[in-house]
Amino acid sequence: MYPFALERPRDLNAALALRAQAGRNDAPVEYIAGGTDMVQLLQENVRRPEKLVSLAGLLDDRIEVGPQGLRLGAAATMAEVAAHAEVVERFPIIAQALLNSASPQVRNQATMGGNLLQRTRCPYFRDVGYVSCNKRVPGSGCSAIGGENRWNAVLGTSENCIAVNPSDLAVALVALDAVVEVGGPGGDRSIPLADFHRLPGDTPHMETVLEAGEVITAITVPADAAGLRSHYLKVRDRASFEFAVVSAAVALDMDGSGIRRARIALGGVGTKPWRVPQVETAMAGASLEPARLRQAAALAAEGAQGQGHNDFKIELMQRAIVRAVEIAGART
Template sequence: MQSFSYSKAQTLDQATAAGGRFIGGGTTLVDLMKQGVETPKMLVDITGLPLSSVETQPDGGLMIGAMVRNSDLAHHEAVKAQYAVLSQALLSGASPQLRNMATTGGNLLQRTRCPYFRDPSYSNCNKRNPGSGCAAIGGHNRMMAILGTSEDCIATHPSDMAVAMTVLEATIHVEGPKGKRTFEIADFYKLPGTAPNVENALEPGELITHVTLPAPRKGSKQVYLKLRDRASYEFALASAAVVAETSGGHIRYVRVALGGVGTRPWRAHEAEAALMGKPATAAHFRAAAEAALKDAKPQSENGFKVELAKRCIVRALTTATA
């Protein structure tokens, strides 16, 4: 039993000055505390902060408070109408009970489902104990990542929401000791490299306050497709988020991001480059999928994810350009 203190912050300043771990819905942190993976000394409850609104911006974009619950965001009228990929991604994740609790900020920071990370009886986890090694390599690795892995970590980023936000090119707003900072989502998540314990750009004491989405691209279609073993309540084996706009049968704009296969929400720039200006045909979709997975490095049990991810991309592109 790890003793910890708990306080509920009333203002942003109180929260960031407290010097503790932030707790929102608790759907990741409380789990990991029970497992002994996370051992915070101080919890600062941020659910009382005024960060629970979703507001359309003057530029047509959307500002989402970090405390907006996943369910509320998924069912928000503006999200359903203009950011369908985000609504679909949210609703494909977890269960209704979890979505009712989980917050936008917390979802962005959700940690990997790697079983070796989640079990402290394995001392060799570079995420938990930097420099200790990686128990997943050579272990049960069917769910592990095939893109962005390193010799030190092959853990998959688990979030569906973050994949949708990646394809929507979201901006993440944080506040903390360094004042207000913003990150493009592509810069927010770090590859594991030799320091898999560093998962994102946040510094100690920094709190995600908002996520902003640019105005939806007019005439584009959005799709989130998640492939998994069972029909609900499972993390992705492979998922694809696509925003695409076609005219005259040609692709004029496309963004592709992948989930379930990468060590971070995976932006598939190679696929986008392969598609721009090309006819929206099955052959080009397949070529884009090949490009997206060309650097895939499967483990002993997850080689199938390479082909599955390709098929996922092709189907999502087909749907988004139909």
């Protein structure tokens, strides 16, 4: 681990000022919240900031459910949100995604803001022994293309990076049209989560649309996402403490036994949390008849590109959609 200084500013404005001067993305000055991702990356020498600015005590940690919907303060922990009675009752897919993430110890420490900004699990990104990784060292190449790429993405990839966004929470939230509230030196703004993460293109090191110094202050979920029949299906190599190979977040508005409206997002397959509007459109008005669901789910493969080891994900993600819709649709 490289040496760094830890700053504990007294208020958020002081934190913003410290961080803003350092620029965007993997800057010499970085925020730290729960530290569960940041500390791993420091230990592995993947990130080498000179200074960390602690957000501890500076951000809202409240969880509020009201007529407008759900508001999660950025400092609320994964464990607190997963256990919150109204989240469990009205937005169960969020609790499911969280309880299927990491371990109890990590969930006790990790925050909402940090979760959305956790870095990819691409093994070449996390091992500085590999020279070529455009996300870690811009312009150095991509070891995963032509290398071991079982864990990598099939949607939203570029010739420069095929890394998966690893957040389970973000998949559930993007299906529910969540919005990220951001504060920064230039003021506050709201960003739909669907637009928050960037596609890799030719700048895979630029992962979000956050400007220098901007901080996530809260996440909101609109009220119309409450009470939908939903399911978060996570396919992984072992039953716990493992990232998704493929996941599907499904929330259904049912009309008797038919689907009035479906909201569907995928994890483990995209370079960002991946909403599939073409599948949603095809499912609107459909029954839960398996052949019809399979036909609609097949549309998720539009534009998908495997790299060899991960080709299986293209079929698996379609099956995950069908299974998750069947489970959500069968709920009462």
